Amino acid sequence: MISKTYKKLIAKQFAQDFKSAIEIIELPISEPAPDEIVIRNKFAGINAGFDTLICRGEVPYVITPPFDLGVEAVGEVVAVGDDVKDFQVGDAVVTTVRGGGYREYQAINANLAIKVREATPEVLTLMPTGVSAMVALEQVGEMKSQEVVLVTAAAGGTGHIAVQLAKLAGNHVIGTCGSDAKGELLRDLGCDRIINYRTQNLNQVLKQEYPNGVNLVFECVGKQVFDTCVDNLAVRGRLVVVGFVSEYAKNIEQVTQPRIYHKLFWKAASVRGFLMPLYKEYMVEARDRLLNLFYTDKLKVAVDSTPFHGIESIPAAVEYLLSGQNCGKVVVRF
Numbered sequence: 001m002i003s004k005t006y007k008k009l010i011a012k013q014f015a016q017d018f019k020s021a022i023e024i025i026e027l028p029i030s031e032p033a034p035d036e037i038v039i040r041n042k043f044a045g046i047n048a049g050f051d052t053l054i055c056r057g058e059v060p061y062v063i064t065p066p067f068d069l070g071v072e073a074v075g076e077v078v079a080v081g082d083d084v085k086d087f088q089v090g091d092a093v094v095t096t097v098r099g100g101g102y103r104e105y106q107a108i109n110a111n112l113a114i115k116v117r118e119a120t121p122e123v124l125t126l127m128p129t130g131v132s133a134m135v136a137l138e139q140v141g142e143m144k145s146q147e148v149v150l151v152t153a154a155a156g157g158t159g160h161i162a163v164q165l166a167k168l169a170g171n172h173v174i175g176t177c178g179s180d181a182k183g184e185l186l187r188d189l190g191c192d193r194i195i196n197y198r199t200q201n202l203n204q205v206l207k208q209e210y211p212n213g214v215n216l217v218f219e220c221v222g223k224q225v226f227d228t229c230v231d232n233l234a235v236r237g238r239l240v241v242v243g244f245v246s247e248y249a250k251n252i253e254q255v256t257q258p259r260i261y262h263k264l265f266w267k268a269a270s271v272r273g274f275l276m277p278l279y280k281e282y283m284v285e286a287r288d289r290l291l292n293l294f295y296t297d298k299l300k301v302a303v304d305s306t307p308f309h310g311i312e313s314i315p316a317a318v319e320y321l322l323s324g325q326n327c328g329k330v331v332v333r334f
């Protein structure tokens with residue numbers, strides 16, 4: 001079928017920083033096995049936090065190097081195995097398999113691909129980034145309506161979807177971000193209170209404007225932001241630990257302070273961890289609902305406008321996301 005080679009990014013060793021761990025390798029494009037399809041990836045999502053932690057050996061369920069990198073990709077089917085009935089050459093598909101993202105081509109079991117209308121970065125952003133936002137809010141955060149919901153890193157890939165889902169559920173939504181341009185995006189998305197943490201003090205705003213506290217926090221940042229969010233939880237408030245992006249580029253901070261139950265107990269509040277791979281059973285329903293919201297114009301998808309082209313650009317894209325400059329989802333185009 002295709003007599004070409006393709007490039008992919010692998011972790012060749014564990015290392016403190018992403019760049020020192022990785023290598024680009026070139027391989028022939030394989031023919032599909034009977035139950036496989038071959039996909040030409042057009043866009044892949046950048047998950048800089050996961051990429052950095054996996055390359056450091058800090059993701060507990062990951063094997064030792066070498067291993068393939070990247071997760072979600074959207075592309076076009078270029079070859080179909082003999083036993084595959086549901087796909088044909090030219091179909092647009094999304095895949096969310098670990099190791100399937102940072103590569104130009106992938107051969108994959110057809111059951112792991114999802115057919116979509118078109119191979120765009122917007123559709124890619126919904127899976128699994130949007131799915132993560134939905135499952136974290138609904139299943140872990142037990143999102144209700146008419147509550148106060150706080151989203152940190154609200155203008156990021158995951159955060160901007162969380163903001164809209166919390167609004168669609170009928171909540172008052174506070175979003176934090178680090179620039180006025182990001183604040184503009186949040187305004188467009190209907191965020192009720194936008195806090196630029198570089199010009200306003202998050203703790204002061206919450207204490208003054210939300211004296212009864214925050215019912216649900218979608219927390220992506222960590223460190224002092226996490227502490228402030230815990231301090232401002234309402235009675236029976238829930239904080240979902242979605243990530244801790246402020247620590248990904250550096251070593252984990254060691255803190256000495258009274259145990260967290262002193263803060264939670266008197267408010268019957270809770271802090272809950274979220275990790276998408278441990279909530280797999282909710283993915284299909286969440287994905288279908290998100291696509292429906294998107295196609296009926298009830299949900300907007302923001303893709304960061306900084307262009308990253310090719311496998312070679314991935315380290316720069318990872319660095320860019322960790323620098324905190326991005327607005328919306330960071331993607332690389334192949």
Ligand SMILES: NC(=O)c1ccc[n+]([C@@H]2O[C@H](COP(=O)([O-])OP(=O)(O)OC[C@H]3O[C@@H](n4cnc5c(N)ncnc54)[C@H](OP(=O)(O)O)[C@@H]3O)[C@@H](O)[C@H]2O)c1
Pocket residue numbers: 046047048049050129132152153154155156157158159176177178179182220221241242243244245246247274275276277321322323324325326327328329330
């Ligand atoms: N648990 C899961 O299964 C799961 C799944 C998907 C994503 N996540 C997590 O969700 C979070 C967002 O991920 P994403 O890929 O969508 O990234 P992102 O939100 O698009 O980008 C990260 C954003 O974090 C903000 N940030 C705040 N403080 C920062 C700091 N000290 N250093 C760097 N950035 C800082 C920046 O925006 P502002 O400065 O404007 O705040 C930056 O744009 C991450 O923690 C990620 O690990 C978790």
